[in-house]
Amino acid sequence: MAKLINADTPKEVVFTSGGTEADNHAIKGVAMANADKGKHIITTNVEHNAVIRSLRRLKSDGFTVTSLSVDDKGRVKCSDVTDAITPDTILISVMHANNETGTLQPWRKSPKSP
Numbered sequence: 001m002a003k004l005i006n007a008d009t010p011k012e013v014v015f016t017s018g019g020t021e022a023d024n025h026a027i028k029g030v031a032m033a034n035a036d037k038g039k040h041i042i043t044t045n046v047e048h049n050a051v052i053r054s055l056r057r058l059k060s061d062g063f064t065v066t067s068l069s070v071d072d073k074g075r076v077k078c079s080d081v082t083d084a085i086t087p088d089t090i091l092i093s094v095m096h097a098n099n100e101t102g103t104l105q106p107w108r109k110s111p112k113s114p
Contacts, residue, residue: 041091043055
């Protein structure tokens, strides 16, 4: 599998039982691995419950979480994300495609981005 996705080593590939476990592993793993660099995480108010619960746990472990509001279409403003970044920020977690509303977050800023 590592060769198929051009991973440097098979240790970079982690199999999970599903999306909730994958979210939990990714968010907590990145946070704990980088806690010496900072303890600030940015997310949005419309994240999946698996993300929200992982972040709630990290908050109880001393991390700070900035949760950004979205517009009437469910999109976060690019400027809100960049404005929330601090020297202590180690992770930004924003759901690209919302499974309930179908909203897609803009990957790059364009003239039509909020």
